[in-house]
Amino acid sequence: MADHKIPTLGTFRSLSSLLEAFKNPSAFLLRLSCAAGDIGQFKAGPVHIICVNRPEWVHTILVEQASAFRKMPAVKTLSVFTGDGLLVSDGTTWARHRRLVAPAFHRQRILAYQEVAAQAARETIASWQDGQVIDLEREMKRLTLTIVGRALFTRDVNEIADGFSRDVDCALDYVNGLSGRVTLPLVRSIARRNREALAAIARVDATVRSLIRARRAQPAPRGDDFLDMLLAAQTEDRESLTDDEVRDEVITMFVAGHETVATVLTWLFYLVARLPEVQARLEREAREACAAGDTQNSAPFQRPYALRVYKEAMRLYPGGFTIGREAIRDVRLGNYIIPAGAWVMISPYSVHRNPAIFPEPERFNPERFALENEQALPRAGYIPFGIGPRACIGGQFALMEGQIVVSTFAQHARLVNVTPGEVGIRPLVTLRPSRKIEMRVEKISSD
Numbered sequence: 001m002a003d004h005k006i007p008t009l010g011t012f013r014s015l016s017s018l019l020e021a022f023k024n025p026s027a028f029l030l031r032l033s034c035a036a037g038d039i040g041q042f043k044a045g046p047v048h049i050i051c052v053n054r055p056e057w058v059h060t061i062l063v064e065q066a067s068a069f070r071k072m073p074a075v076k077t078l079s080v081f082t083g084d085g086l087l088v089s090d091g092t093t094w095a096r097h098r099r100l101v102a103p104a105f106h107r108q109r110i111l112a113y114q115e116v117a118a119q120a121a122r123e124t125i126a127s128w129q130d131g132q133v134i135d136l137e138r139e140m141k142r143l144t145l146t147i148v149g150r151a152l153f154t155r156d157v158n159e160i161a162d163g164f165s166r167d168v169d170c171a172l173d174y175v176n177g178l179s180g181r182v183t184l185p186l187v188r189s190i191a192r193r194n195r196e197a198l199a200a201i202a203r204v205d206a207t208v209r210s211l212i213r214a215r216r217a218q219p220a221p222r223g224d225d226f227l228d229m230l231l232a233a234q235t236e237d238r239e240s241l242t243d244d245e246v247r248d249e250v251i252t253m254f255v256a257g258h259e260t261v262a263t264v265l266t267w268l269f270y271l272v273a274r275l276p277e278v279q280a281r282l283e284r285e286a287r288e289a290c291a292a293g294d295t296q297n298s299a300p301f302q303r304p305y306a307l308r309v310y311k312e313a314m315r316l317y318p319g320g321f322t323i324g325r326e327a328i329r330d331v332r333l334g335n336y337i338i339p340a341g342a343w344v345m346i347s348p349y350s351v352h353r354n355p356a357i358f359p360e361p362e363r364f365n366p367e368r369f370a371l372e373n374e375q376a377l378p379r380a381g382y383i384p385f386g387i388g389p390r391a392c393i394g395g396q397f398a399l400m401e402g403q404i405v406v407s408t409f410a411q412h413a414r415l416v417n418v419t420p421g422e423v424g425i426r427p428l429v430t431l432r433p434s435r436k437i438e439m440r441v442e443k444i445s446s447d
């Protein structure tokens with residue numbers, strides 16, 4: 001059968017869509033991706049972007065033909081911050097780093113991080129007064145930064161959490177092209193934001209380098225946290241990571257493992273606050289597990305309902321808004337050809353809204369992830385962590401962390417939404433809420 005032309009997406013048909021593309025390219029791309037159906041394309045000058053949503057083709061791109069693609073060049077902007085870390089590197093550099101980093105995410109290590117997550121969640125709740133109104137996203141970022149910091153670096157990052165989190169935020173906004181927003185009227189304002197972002201990047205860099213220096217100065221054996229593992233890691237030919245490479249991976253883990261989880265948790269608590277029956281069931285599960293003397297030490301933490309709620313939140317609001325690739329050679333998808341050089345955009349946000357896979361896709365329904373339902377999902381129909389060789393290395397860590405935070409909160413506090421009106425999405429590197437979400441804390445008494 002003859003090849004078909006990939007359907008063209010209406011892109012810059014109006015001034016408002018042109019403005020949207022300038023103002024927030026991520027939001028614009030996400031809108032196009034949701035409108036693409038199985039597949040759709042658009043061209044803007046030399047840029048040729050193809051949005052793919054059909055699960056079997058997503059599987060072809062990310063798994064079967066993974067070697068025919070590399071990371072989309074736009075992703076490389078992150079390297080201003082993360083250097084040549086796993087998120088942005090390709091080819092032999094990526095393969096070598098992935099091999100060296102993988103042991104830090106081994107199942108046994110993740111078990112050892114469980115109590116770290118539970119402790120940080122308990123401390124977060126203890127830091128709130130009963131009745132206090134909190135900025136949900138900010139608090140979730142503080143919490144996940146503490147968890148990633150302690151679990152991966154065995155450091156108490158509380159003292160630097162505020163400043164560090166702000167710096168990471170500022171750097172991410174910058175690398176996402178926000179500081180160059182063309183709609184900002186004053187060039188001076190753009191320049192100032194760039195200066196602030198570069199200073200933030202320099203401060204994060206200095207903090208991480210001093211952590212590495214301090215660790216190198218300690219006598220061996222040092223310990224077995226993430227940084228120790230990176231410093232000690234060696235390939236079969238006894239090659240190890242330089243301090244610069246360790247720095248890149250450390251920052252990559254902070255960036256990849258902090259805001260993604262915080263964003264999912266923010267949406268999760270926002271959604272659950274509207275669903276008293278979900279909240280009640282979470283509380284019941286936590287109470288019963290606690291009464292049964294279930295602890296989070298060496299056995300895997302088991303809160304099946306909290307895990308379902310977390311997976312459903314990730315379906316509707318997957319942390320990252322897109323998975324981008326550039327085709328190195330022509331690749332066939334059914335009757336279509338992805339030509340070499342084209343950029344491919346796979347958005348978990350739109351893949352997860354396929355009504356054939358998830359009926360009533362906008363409805364929050366954790367039962368979609370009851371074991372038998374989850375097992376019936378088509379491959380590549382649910383991809384919050386991507387799939388294939390470049391899938392999220394921290395996926396199991398994130399599932400452990402999310403489940404523990406949700407269940408620990410259900411045991412000790414209820415979050416009541418006091419934000420007026422609906423909150424939309426503001427896709428940047430992650431799927432952030434469009435504005436501040438405020439929640440009132442109601443502590444749950446343990447009697």
Ligand code: HEM
Pocket residue numbers: 086087098148252253256257258260261264314318319320323324383384385386387389390391392393394395397398
């Ligand atoms: C809910 C939380 C998370 C989500 C939704 C998420 C999502 C993703 C996705 C979709 C990818 C694949 C990107 C691609 O194929 O281009 C990815 C890659 C990655 N993630 Fe995550 N992630 C999460 C948490 C974490 C955590 C906790 C860590 C580490 C502590 C982490 C570290 C990474 C790294 C290093 C990569 C690059 C892997 C590689 O290319 O080899 N992520 N993540």
